[in-house]
Amino acid sequence: xxxxxxxxxxxxxxxxSRVAGLFSARGYNIESLTVAPTEDASLxxxxxxxxxxxxxxxxxxxxxxxxxxxxxxxxxADAPHIERELMLVKIKTNAETREEVKRMVDIFRGKIIDVTxxxxxxxxxxxxxxxxxxxxxxxxDSIIEVVRSGPTGISRGExxxxx
Amino acid sequence: xxxxGGHIVVQCLKDEGVEFIFGYPGGSVLHIYDAIFHxxxxxxxxxxxxxxxxxxxxxxxxxxxxxxxxxVTSGPGATNAVTxxxxxxxxxIPMVILSGQVPSPVIGSDAFQEVDTVGITRPCVKHxxxxxxxxxxxxxxxxxxxxxxxxxxxPVLVDIPKDITDPNIxxxxxxxxxxxxxxxxxxxxxxxxxxxxxxxxLLSAQRPMIYSGGGVILGEGHKxxxxxxxxxxxxxxxxxxxxxxxxxxxxxxxxxxxxxGTYEANMAMHESDVILAVGAxxxxxxTGKLAEFCPYAKIIHIDVDPSSISKTVRVDIPIVGEVKPxxxxxIDLVKESKLKPSKPALEAWWQLIESWRSVNCLDYDRGxxxxxxxxxxxxxxxxxxxxxxxxxxxxxxxxxxxxxxxxDKPRRWINSGGLGTMGFGLPAAIGVKLAFPDADVACVTGExxxxxxIQELSTALQYHTPVKIINLNNRYMxxxxxxxxFSYQSRYSQSYMDTIxxxxxxxxxxxxxxxxxxKPADVRPALQEAFAMKDRTVFxxxxxxxxxxVYPMIEAxxxxxxxxxRLAPGTPLDRELS
Numbered sequence: 070x071x072x073x074x075x076x077x078x079x080x081x082x083x084x085x086s087r088v089a090g091l092f093s094a095r096g097y098n099i100e101s102l103t104v105a106p107t108e109d110a111s112l113x114x115x116x117x118x119x120x121x122x123x124x125x126x127x128x129x130x131x132x133x134x135x136x137x138x139x140x141x142x143x144x145x146a147d148a149p150h151i152e153r154e155l156m157l158v159k160i161k162t163n164a165e166t167r168e169e170v171k172r173m174v175d176i177f178r179g180k181i182i183d184v185t186x187x188x189x190x191x192x193x194x195x196x197x198x199x200x201x202x203x204x205x206x207x208x209x210d211s212i213i214e215v216v217r218s219g220p221t222g223i224s225r226g227e228x229x230x231x232x
Numbered sequence: 233x234x235x236x237g238g239h240i241v242v243q244c245l246k247d248e249g250v251e252f253i254f255g256y257p258g259g260s261v262l263h264i265y266d267a268i269f270h271x272x273x274x275x276x277x278x279x280x281x282x283x284x285x286x287x288x289x290x291x292x293x294x295x296x297x298x299x300x301x302x303x304v305t306s307g308p309g310a311t312n313a314v315t316x317x318x319x320x321x322x323x324x325i326p327m328v329i330l331s332g333q334v335p336s337p338v339i340g341s342d343a344f345q346e347v348d349t350v351g352i353t354r355p356c357v358k359h360x361x362x363x364x365x366x367x368x369x370x371x372x373x374x375x376x377x378x379x380x381x382x383x384x385x386x387p388v389l390v391d392i393p394k395d396i397t398d399p400n401i402x403x404x405x406x407x408x409x410x411x412x413x414x415x416x417x418x419x420x421x422x423x424x425x426x427x428x429x430x431x432x433x434l435l436s437a438q439r440p441m442i443y444s445g446g447g448v449i450l451g452e453g454h455k456x457x458x459x460x461x462x463x464x465x466x467x468x469x470x471x472x473x474x475x476x477x478x479x480x481x482x483x484x485x486x487x488x489x490x491x492x493g494t495y496e497a498n499m500a501m502h503e504s505d506v507i508l509a510v511g512a513x514x515x516x517x518x519t520g521k522l523a524e525f526c527p528y529a530k531i532i533h534i535d536v537d538p539s540s541i542s543k544t545v546r547v548d549i550p551i552v553g554e555v556k557p558x559x560x561x562x563i564d565l566v567k568e569s570k571l572k573p574s575k576p577a578l579e580a581w582w583q584l585i586e587s588w589r590s591v592n593c594l595d596y597d598r599g600x601x602x603x604x605x606x607x608x609x610x611x612x613x614x615x616x617x618x619x620x621x622x623x624x625x626x627x628x629x630x631x632x633x634x635x636x637x638x639x640d641k642p643r644r645w646i647n648s649g650g651l652g653t654m655g656f657g658l659p660a661a662i663g664v665k666l667a668f669p670d671a672d673v674a675c676v677t678g679e680x681x682x683x684x685x686i687q688e689l690s691t692a693l694q695y696h697t698p699v700k701i702i703n704l705n706n707r708y709m710x711x712x713x714x715x716x717x718f719s720y721q722s723r724y725s726q727s728y729m730d731t732i733x734x735x736x737x738x739x740x741x742x743x744x745x746x747x748x749x750x751k752p753a754d755v756r757p758a759l760q761e762a763f764a765m766k767d768r769t770v771f772x773x774x775x776x777x778x779x780x781x782v783y784p785m786i787e788a789x790x791x792x793x794x795x796x797x798r799l800a801p802g803t804p805l806d807r808e809l810s
Contacts, residue, residue, distance in 0.1 A: 078415075079415055082362070083350060083351075083354075083362075086351070086354065087354060090354055090355055094355050124542070124546075127542065128539065128543060131538050131539035131541075132539050134538070134539075135537070135538075135539050137358070137359040137379060137413070137415060137416050138359075138415055139415060140414055140415040232414065
C-alpha cells in the first residue's frame with residue numbers, strides 16, 4: 070500500500086542523507102521525497118512517499134523515529150488528508166496546436182507561464198493522478214520536458230504536525 | 233575560563249570523568265594531542281592500529297558500563313576505526329569517537345587525508361556530528377556522551393576540523409551539566425497496562441520460557457532478571473550477548489540458545505507456550521528459520537528500542553522501556569498477584585526439559601589424544617575459578633568459550649556478537665585489563681583471528697596489561713572449515729594457511745611470554761603457570777584437534793527443533809584427520 074510519511078526534522082546539514090541512507094541501507098523503497106524548511110527555520114518538513122505492507126511501514130516509521138534528528142512524524146495515509154504535487158511541463162507548440170494546448174491547460178486548471186513561438190511552459194498542481202492524466206493527454210513527442218516536485222501533503226481538520 | 237579548541241576537547245573529557253582515551257595521533261588531531269600532553273588526568277593509550285583503539289574502548293565500555301572513548305585522525309585514521317565503530321554499533325555499546333578532520337576551508341577539496349567521515353560512519357553510529365565552530369565543541373561532546381549512554385546505547389562520532397582546535401583561538405569554556413534535545417526522548421518506564429497484561433500471561437503459562445539478551449546487561453537489569461526468574465521457577469536461556477545476566481551454574485539456566493545453543497534451550501523455545509523476551513532482538517542466529525520460530529508461543533518482548541519490537545518476529549505483548557524498571561514492576565506485580573504459576577504444569581515442563589538436557593549435547597570425546605578445544609575452555613574455567621573476564625575473537629573458539637565457560641556474572645563475557653569481528657579479542661582484553669588491573673583477563677582466540685590485530689601485543693607491553701591469550705590453534709579458519717565440511721563436501725577453499733607464525737617466538741619478540749602446549753595432560757599445568765605470572769602477558773598456543781566441530785548446530789535455514797547433534801565418537805565425521 071502507498072503511504073505518505075510527513076516528517077519534521079532538524080534543519081541540519083546531513084539530515085536529508087540520514088533519511089535517504091536509512092531507506093537504501095534497509096532496502097525500503099522511496100517513491101518520492103520533498104523537503105524544505107518550515108515557518109520555524111530550525112525545522113525542515115519532509116514528505117516521503119513509500120510503499121509496503123503494514124509490517125514494513127511500521128518498521129519504516131520506527132526506524133525514522135529512531136534517527137536522532139527526526140523530531141516527529143505522521144503517516145498521512147492513516148487519516149483524511151490533502152495531497153498536492155507541482156508540475157512544470159514544457160510542450161512543443163506551433164500555430165496549429167497552440168489553441169488546443171491552451172484548452173487542455175484550462176480544462177486542467179493549469180497556467181501557461183512561459184511562451185515562445187515553439188513552446189509553452191505549463192504550471193500545474195494537483196493530485197499526482199491528475200498530473201498523470203494531463204501528460205497522457207498529449208502525444209509523447211510533443212512533450213519536451215516534465216519536472217515534478219513529488220507529492221506533499223497535509224492532514225484535514227484542525228490538528229497538525231508541529232512541535 | 234578561556235581555552236583553545238584543542239584544550240576544550242580534553243577538558244570536556246576530564247569533566248565527563250573519562251579515565252582513558254584510546255587513540256593514535258595524526259595531522260588533524262595534533263592540536264588535541266598537544267592539549268593531552270599538558271595534563272595527566274585523562275590517560276591516553278597509544279594503540280598500534282586504530283581498529284585496536286575502537287575495540288579496546290568498546291571492551292572497556294562492556295566491562296565497566298562506562299562509555300569508551302576513542303581519538304583518531306582524519307582520513308585513514310577514521311576509516312581504520314570504522315570496523316570497530318560498526319562492532320560497537322551492532323552490539324549497542326556506548327562509545328564516543330573523536331575524529332580529526334581537515335581544516336574547514338579545505339573540506340570538500342580532496343585535501344591530504346580527507347575523507348567524508350560523517351558520511352562513511354553514518355550507517356554504523358547512533359548519531360554523528362561535524363563541529364563547525366569552536367564555541368560548539370563543549371555542547372557537541374556533551375550531546376555525544378548523552379546520546380551514547382542513554383536509550384539504546386551506541387557509538388557516537390564527533391568529527392572536528394583542525395582549524396576548530398587552533399591553539400591561537402581561545403573562547404570561554406563551560407561544560408554543560410546536561411543537554412536537552414527536542415528530537416531525542418528515549419522511553420524509560422514501560423506502559424503499566426502492558427506490563428500487567430504481560431504478568432497475567434506469564435503467570436498462566438504452561439510451558440514458559442525466559443529468553444534474555446545483551447539488553448539486560450547493558451541496562452543493568454541482571455539482578456531483577458534473576459529475582460524474577462527464581463521467583464517464578466521458570467527455565468531461562470541467554471543469547472550469546474546475554475551470557476552472565478543470569479548465573480550459568482544455576483539449575484534454572486538451560487544454556488545459550490540459537491545456532492550453537494544447547495539442545496535443551498532450543499527445544500524448550502520451540503515447545504514453549506509463553507516466551508518472555510528481555511533485551512533481546514530475535515537475531516537470525518537466535519531464531520533460525522523464522523516461519524517455524526516458537527510456533528506455539530505467545531511472545532512478550534521488553535526492549536528500550538521500539539524498532540526492535542516486531543522487527544523480525546511478530547510480538548503479542550510489546551513493552552517499550554528500560555529493562556530494569558520494567559522488570560522491577562513485573563516483580564511487584566507477580567508478588568501481588570493472586571494468580572500463581574501452575575505447579576503441575578511446571579513440573580511436567582521441567583521433566584520434559586530434563587529429558588532434553590540428558591542428551592548431554594555438549595559432551596565431547598574426552599579420551600582424545602589431541603587437545604580438544606572444549607577441554608581447554610573447561611580447564612580455563614576451573615583454573616580461573618569461573619571469575620575471569622573472557623574476551624574472544626570470532627569463530628569456533630568463540631562458540632566454545634560461550635558454551636563451556638559458565639558465566640555467573642554480567643560483563644564478564646566480552647565478544648563481538650552482532651558484527652562478528654575477527655581481531656576483536658586482543659585489543660578488547662587490553663581495554664578490560666586497564667579497567668580492572670587486578671582481575672584475570674583471558675582472550676580466547678584462534679590462530680586466524682589473533683593475526684588480525686596482533687600488533688596490539690606491543691600496546692599490551694607499553695601499558696603493562698598482563699592478559700592471557702588462549703590461542704586454540706587448529707591450523708584452520710575453523711568455523712569456515714566446519715561450514716565447508718557440512719555444506720561444501722569438505723572442499724576447504726582458502727580456510728587454511730600454511731605459514732602460521734611461531735607464536736611463542738612472536739610473543740617473545742613483543743616482550744611477552746610464549747608457551748606452546750601440544751598434549752592434553754599439559755593443558756591445565758600450562759594455564760596454571762600462565763595465570764600465576766600475574767605481571768606478564770602470556771601467549772598460550774594450544775595445538776588443538778584440527779577436525780573438531782562446534783556442536784550442537786542449527787544449520788542455516790533450519791528451525792530450533794531441527795538440531796545437528798554430535799555423532800557418537802568413532803563415527804567417520806569425528807575421526808582425527810591430522
